Structures are given as C-alpha cells and as structure tokens.
Amino acid sequence: MSLLGKAALAMWWDMAPDVRSDFEDWHAHEHFPERLGIPGFHRGTRWSSATDAEGIFVMYEMESYEVLSSQHYATRLNAPTPWSTRMMPHHRNMVRSQCRVLETRGGGVARHAATLRLSPAEGRDEELRAYLKGLIGQLAMRPGLTGAHLLKHETPPIATTTEQKIRGAADRFADWVMVVCGYDLAAVQSLAQNDLAGEKLAPQGAAPGLVHGLYGVSYSATPADVL
Numbered sequence: 690m691s692l693l694g695k696a697a698l699a700m701w702w703d704m705a706p707d708v709r710s711d712f713e714d715w716h717a718h719e720h721f722p723e724r725l726g727i728p729g730f731h732r733g734t735r736w737s738s739a740t741d742a743e744g745i746f747v748m749y750e751m752e753s754y755e756v757l758s759s760q761h762y763a764t765r766l767n768a769p770t771p772w773s774t775r776m777m778p779h780h781r782n783m784v785r786s787q788c789r790v791l792e793t794r795g796g797g798v799a800r801h802a803a804t805l806r807l808s809p810a811e812g813r814d815e816e817l818r819a820y821l822k823g824l825i826g827q828l829a830m831r832p833g834l835t836g837a838h839l840l841k842h843e844t845p846p847i848a849t850t851t852e853q854k855i856r857g858a859a860d861r862f863a864d865w866v867m868v869v870c871g872y873d874l875a876a877v878q879s880l881a882q883n884d885l886a887g888e889k890l891a892p893q894g895a896a897p898g899l900v901h902g903l904y905g906v907s908y909s910a911t912p913a914d915v916l
Contacts, residue, residue, distance in 0.1 A: 695754065696788060698788070699866045701902065705779065712776055715776050716735060716776075721908070728756070731912070732911045746802065746804055769855065778855060788840035789841050791841050794836060795837060796870060803903055804902040805866070807863070814894070816893065817893055818839070820894065831876065840867075840868070880901075
C-alpha cells in the first residue's frame with residue numbers, strides 16, 4: 690500500500706490566528722511525538738489551508754483500523770497533558786473521520802494536497818468506489834500529482850473521550866475522504882473544478898454536498914523522526 694498502513698485518521702478544523710503560533714509549537718513538539726509513540730501510528734502530516742488563514746488538515750496513517758480502538762490510543766485520548774488541555778478548546782469546527790483505507794496509489798505526502806469529503810448516494814456505494822478506484826490510478830500518475838487515496842469512515846467502538854469533551858461540540862465526520870497530493874499547485878487546485886467536481890462525480894454515484902479543500906504541507910513525521 691502507498692499510505693503507511695490500512696487505516697487513517699483524517700481531521701479538519703479551524704485555528705484562530707492569535708493562537709496559531711502556540712498551536713504549531715504544541716502540535717509539532719508535543720502532540721506529534723505523543724501520537725506517534727502509540728503502537729500502530731506510522732506517520733502524521735499537518736497541512737495548512739491555501740485559501741484561508743485558519744484551516745488545518747491533519748492525517749495520521751496507521752497499521753490497521755484496530756489501532757483506533759486500542760487501549761494505548763484510548764489511554765492517550767483520556768489523559769491529555771496540560772498543554773493539550775489548553776489547546777483543545779481552540780479546535781473549532783472539528784471534522785474527524787476514523788477510516789479504513791479503501792484505495793491508495795502513489796506518495797502520501799507532497800507540497801500540496803486537495804481533500805474531498807463526500808458520501809455515496811443511497812445504494813450506489815460499489816458503483817462510486819469502482820469509479821474512484823479507476824480515477825485514483827489515473828491521478829497518481831498525472832503530471833503535477835504524486836498520489837491519490839480513498840478512505841472510508843467507520844466509527845470505532847470507543848466511548849466519548851476526555852479530549853472530545855474538552856473540545857465541546859460533538860465531532861462531525863466525513864463518510865468518505867479523498868486526498869490527492871502533488872508538487873504543482875495548479876494541477877492540484879484544478880481538481881475541484883474538474884475530476885473531483887460535483888457534476889463529474891454525481892453521475893458516478895456521489896451524493897450532493899461535496900466539500901473541497903486545498904492545503905500546503907506544514908510538517909510531516911514518522912516515529913523515527915520524533916521518538
């Protein structure tokens with residue numbers, strides 16, 4: 690597989706500019722090492738929105754879906770550090786998808802990333818997945834792009850955690866997630882108006898309400914980098 694494992698945690702949120710510096714220090718120097726110290730976490734990457742000053746996209750790649758309900762992970766989620774406790778309320782408009790990797794081709798990290806949050810129309814799951822599988826194979830080899838990945842959310846059997854309670858409002862999730870990475874901004878940016886546009890995906894089984902995002906990489910690490 691191209692992503693480092695068979696599961697991924699994909700998250701989007703907004704972070705106000707006045708706490709951005711503190712957030713980035715915390716996320717790089719405490720939170721990444723903490724998360725990547727959990728058995729089964731293989732890589733974490735943080736991107737910043739290319740279209741606004743507040744948007745964040747983070748993806749953790751994991752060995753298996755079972756890591757998301759492991760005791761090691763639950764223990765961390767229920768024992769936030771003082772710095773984490775201070776930062777959690779600033780994670781606004783959280784979307785947190787705990788996913789199985791359905792399809793993955795090419796590299797998982799590049800300078801730019803387009804994300805797509807979508808759902809299949811009723812009864813059209815397999816049709817949409819088949820179409821996206823073929824599309825992912827094409828996108829991963831397209832000039833300017835380096836990889837494309839399809840994830841599917843599945844809520845793991847774990848109770849509401851202390852970190853979630855600190856954040857306040859219940860986390861939302863995206864049913865399916867596409868992440869397309871590339872080195873050419875124009876190639877990545879064009880996806881929302883072309884291959885990943887609603888009018889292209891609706892006939893293939895996608896439900897209305899697609900949410901696109903465009904991001905630039907801020908930091909990426911594996912356990913060997915931070916432990």
